[in-house]
Amino acid sequence: xxxxxxxxxxxxxxxxxxxxxxxxxxxxxxxxxxxxxxxxxxxxxxxxxxxxxxxxxxxxxxxxxxxxxxxxxxxxxxxxxxxxxxxxxxxxxxxxxxxxxxxxxxxxxxxxxxxxxxxxxxxxxxxxxxxxxxxxxxxxxxxxxxxxxxxxxxxxxxxxxxxxxxxxxxxxxxxxxxxxxxxxxxxxxxxxxxxxxxxxxxxxxxxxxxxxxxxxxxxxxxxxxxxxxxxxxxxxxxxxxxxxxxxxxxxxxxxxxxxxxxxxxxxxxxxxxxxxxxxxxxxxxxxxxxxxxxxxxxxxxxxxxxxxxxxxxxxxxxxxxxxxxxxxxxxxxxxxxxxxxxxxxxxxxxxxxxxxxxxxxxxxxxxxxxxxxxxxxxxxxxxxxxxxxxxxxxxxxxxxxxxxxxxxxxxxxxxxxxxxxxxxxxxxxxxxxxxxxxxxxxxxxxxxxxxxxxxxxxxxxxxxxxxxxxxxxxxxxxxxxxxxxxxxxxxxxxxxxx
Numbered sequence: 001x002x003x004x005x006x007x008x009x010x011x012x013x014x015x016x017x018x019x020x021x022x023x024x025x026x027x028x029x030x031x032x033x034x035x036x037x038x039x040x041x042x043x044x045x046x047x048x049x050x051x052x053x054x055x056x057x058x059x060x061x062x063x064x065x066x067x068x069x070x071x072x073x074x075x076x077x078x079x080x081x082x083x084x085x086x087x088x089x090x091x092x093x094x095x096x097x098x099x100x101x102x103x104x105x106x107x108x109x110x111x112x113x114x115x116x117x118x119x120x121x122x123x124x125x126x127x128x129x130x131x132x133x134x135x136x137x138x139x140x141x142x143x144x145x146x147x148x149x150x151x152x153x154x155x156x157x158x159x160x161x162x163x164x165x166x167x168x169x170x171x172x173x174x175x176x177x178x179x180x181x182x183x184x185x186x187x188x189x190x191x192x193x194x195x196x197x198x199x200x201x202x203x204x205x206x207x208x209x210x211x212x213x214x215x216x217x218x219x220x221x222x223x224x225x226x227x228x229x230x231x232x233x234x235x236x237x238x239x240x241x242x243x244x245x246x247x248x249x250x251x252x253x254x255x256x257x258x259x260x261x262x263x264x265x266x267x268x269x270x271x272x273x274x275x276x277x278x279x280x281x282x283x284x285x286x287x288x289x290x291x292x293x294x295x296x297x298x299x300x301x302x303x304x305x306x307x308x309x310x311x312x313x314x315x316x317x318x319x320x321x322x323x324x325x326x327x328x329x330x331x332x333x334x335x336x337x338x339x340x341x342x343x344x345x346x347x348x349x350x351x352x353x354x355x356x357x358x359x360x361x362x363x364x365x366x367x368x369x370x371x372x373x374x375x376x377x378x379x380x381x382x383x384x385x386x387x388x389x390x391x392x393x394x395x396x397x398x399x400x401x402x403x404x405x406x407x408x409x410x411x412x413x414x415x416x417x418x419x420x421x422x423x424x425x426x427x428x429x430x431x432x433x434x435x436x437x438x439x440x441x442x443x444x445x446x447x448x449x450x451x452x453x454x455x456x457x458x459x460x461x462x463x464x465x466x467x468x469x470x471x472x473x474x475x476x477x478x479x480x481x482x483x484x485x486x487x488x489x490x491x492x493x494x495x496x497x498x
Contacts, residue, residue, distance in 0.1 A: 033114065033130060038107040040134040045103075045147035048386065049393030054103070054147060056095035057400040057407070061436040061469075062151035067095045068440035078234070078242035082193035083154040095445065098150055105156035106146040106339070110137050112163035113343035116318075119170040120311045121351045124367035129350060132371065136378040137343040141280045141388040142336045148396050152336065154195050159340060161191035162198030166205040172220070173213050181220055185227035192231040196238065196247070197325040197340075199231050204321045208314050255332040268327040269320070272338065280388045281335050287381050288338075288345055292319060295348035302355045312355055315348040350374050399431050406432065406494055410448060413492065420490040422451040424480070427495035428466070435465045438472030453480045453489055 046054060058064050066087050074088040090098040114133060123129035146152050168184035191198050206224045210217055238244040248258035259265070271277070273292060275285030299312040322341040326332070353370040410417065417423050428434055433441045434454050442448040452473075454466045458481055470477040480486075 034107065034111045036127075036130060037111050037114070037134045037138075040131075041103070041107045041110070041138050041143070041147075044135075044138045044143045044389065045393070049144055049390040050397050052397050052400065054099075055400065055404075056099045057403050058095070058150075058433070058441065059396065059399050059403065059431050060149060060151060063149065064433050064437040064441040066098060066150040066153070067091055068444045071440040071444040078237040079244045079246070080154060080193070080195055080238070082190060083157050083195060086157060086194075087153060098153065099148070102150055102153050102156060103147055105153065105160055108160050109156055109163065109339070110134065110343050112160060112167060113137070113347065115167050116163060116170065117315070117344070117347040117351070119167065120314065121354050123350065125371050128371050129374065132374045132378045133343070133346055133350070136346040136374075136381050137339075139378075139382045139385040139389070140284060140338060140342060141385055141392050142338060144389055144393040144396060145336050146339060148400075149336070155197060155337070155340065158191045158195035158198055161187050161194060162202060165191060165198075165202055169206060169209050169224075173209050173215055178219060178223070181223050185223050188227045188231055189234070192234045196231075196235045198322075199228065199235070200324050201318060201321045202231075203228055204317055205314075208309075208317070211309065253331070256329060257331050258328050259330050260328050264330055265327045268330045268333060269323055271333050272323055272326065275335065278335055280391060281338075283384050284381070284388065287377075287384065288342065291349055291377060292316065292345050295345070295352045298352035298356050302352075306355075310355055312348060312352040315344055315351050319344045319348065346377075349377055402429075403431060407446070409492065409494065410442070410446065413490075414446075414448060416490055417448050417450050417492075420450055422453055422478075422486065422489040424453040424455050424485055424489040424491050426455050426491070426493045428454055428456070428462075429494075430462055430465060432494070434469050434477055435462065436468050438469055438474065439476040443476065450490075451475070452477045453486065454478070455480050455482055455485055457482060 046052075056067070058067055069087045069091040072088075074085060077084060086101075087098065090101055114130060117133070146156075165184045165187035168180045168187060172178065172180035172184060188199075188202050191202075206228070210221065210224075213220075235247070239247040245254075245256050247256075249256045251257060270289075273285060273289040275281035278285070295312055296316050299310045299316055302310040302312060319341045322344065326337055350370060353373050357366050357370060425432075425434065433439065434452055439452055442452070454470075454477060456463055456466055456479060463479070466477070466479045470479050
C-alpha cells in the first residue's frame with residue numbers, strides 16, 4: 001500500500017473492522033476482569049475441589065527450599081537472578097507471602113493472556129467470552145498445583161513480565177510516541193532475568209506486530225533487536241559463565257538433557273499437548289490437542305480464503321513458541337507447564353471462529369454463534385476436568401493434613417528438641433522436611449535447632465532421598481539405621497500423627 005496516503009488507509013481500516021463496543025462496567029474494565037479471573041481461579045483451585053482454606057504448608061522439597069531461602073543468603077548470579085531475589089525477599093517476609101505471590105502471579109498470567117488475545121480480536125460479547133475463556137483456561141487438573149506449589153514462582157514471574165512486554169508492543173503499535181516500546185524492551189530484559197523461556201515468544205510476537213504494522217519501523221526494529229540481543233547475552237552468561245544446569249546437561253539421565261533432533265522435539269511437543277501417558281491429564285489432553293488442531297486447520301482455511309496472514313495463525317504460533325523451550329527437554333516433561341500455553345489454545349478457538357465467520361462484518365447472530373461454539377468446548381472440558389482436578393486437590397489436601405500434624409508434633413516438642421543434642425525421627429516420609437532437603441526449613445522457619453537422626457532401614461526406597469538431604473544439611477541431618485540408634489537421643493515418632 002502506498003505509504004503516502006495514511007489517512008486513506010485509516011479510513012479503509014475503519015470501514016473493514018468494527019470496533020468492540022464498550023462492555024458493561026467499562027470504566028473499571030481491567031480491575032473487574034482481573035477480579036473475575038481471580039474468582040474463577042479460586043473456584044477451580046480450592047472451592048470446587050477442597051474443603052481447606054489456602055495455606056502455606058510445604059509439601060515438595062522445592063517448597064521447603066523456597067520457604068527457607070532466607071537462610072542461604074543472596075548474591076548476584078547469572079542464573080535467574082531476578083526470580084532468585086524475589087524468592088529471597090518473599091521468604092524473608094514469611095511463607096504466606098511466597099505462596100500468595102504464586103497465586104496472584106497465576107491469576108495475573110491468565111489476565112495478561114486475555115489482554116493479548118483482545119488485542120488480536122476484540123470480542124463483541126466481552127463478559128461472556130471472558131467468563132468462558134477463564135473457565136476453560138483454569139479448568140485443567142494441574143491448576144490445583146498452582147495454588148499450592150511454590151516451584152511455580154519462577155516461570156510465572158518470568159511469564160507475567162514476558163506477556164506484559166508483548167502487550168506493550170501492541171500498545172506501542174497504536175501510539176505515535178515510543179514510550180511503550182522502551183517499556184516493552186525493559187520488561188523483556190526483566191523476564192529474561194527471571195527465567196529464559198519467553199524470549200522466543202517475544203521475538204515471534206515482535207515480528208508479527210511489525211509485519212502487520214503501519215507505523216514507522218526503523219526505531220522500533222532497532223530497540224526490539226537490541227532488547228532481544230541483550231536477553232540472549234544474559235542467557236549466554238547463565239550458560240557459559242555460571243554453567244546453569246537449567247540450560248542443558250550432557251548426562252542422558254539428567255532432567256535437563258537437551259535434545260534438538262526434529263523427531264524428538266515433535267514427540268515432546270505432542271506429549272505436552274496429548275498427555276496420553278498421564279492418567280489425570282489423558283482425557284483433558286485429547287480435548288486440548290484436538291482444539292489446537294482445529295485452530296490450525298481454520299488458520300490454513302482463512303489463509304487460503306483471504307490471502308492474508310490470519311490472526312489465528314499468530315495465536316497458534318504463540319502456543320508453539322511457548323512450548324518450544326520445553327520441547328528440547330524430553331526428560332523434563334511436567335504437566336504443570338501446560339498453563340503457560342493453555343490460555344492461548346483456548347483463545348485460539350475464539351479467534352479462529354471470528355475469522356471463519358467473517359466477524360469483521362458483524363451481525364448479532366454471528367457474535368452469539370461464536371460464544372456458543374466456544375461454550376461447546378468449555379462445558380465438556382469443565383465437566384471432564386473437574387473430577388480430575390478434585391483428585392489432584394484431594395492428594396494435596398491429604399499431604400497438607402499429614403504434614404500439618406507433623407509440624408504440630410514438632411512445635412509441641414520445640415523446647416525439648418532445642419534442649420536435646422539430637423533427635424531421632426521415626427516414620428519420616430518423602431514429603432517430610434528432611435527428604436531431599438537439608439533441614440533449613442526447620443531451622444529458619446520453625447526455629448528448631450538440633451541434629452536430626454532420621455531412622456530408616458538402608459533397604460528402604462526412601463533411603464537415597466534422605467541421604468541427599470543429609471548431604472545438603474551441613475551436619476544437621478544424619479541418616480541412621482535402626483540398629484545404630486543412639487539411645488540418648490530424643491525420640492519422635494511421626495507415625496503417631498497419622
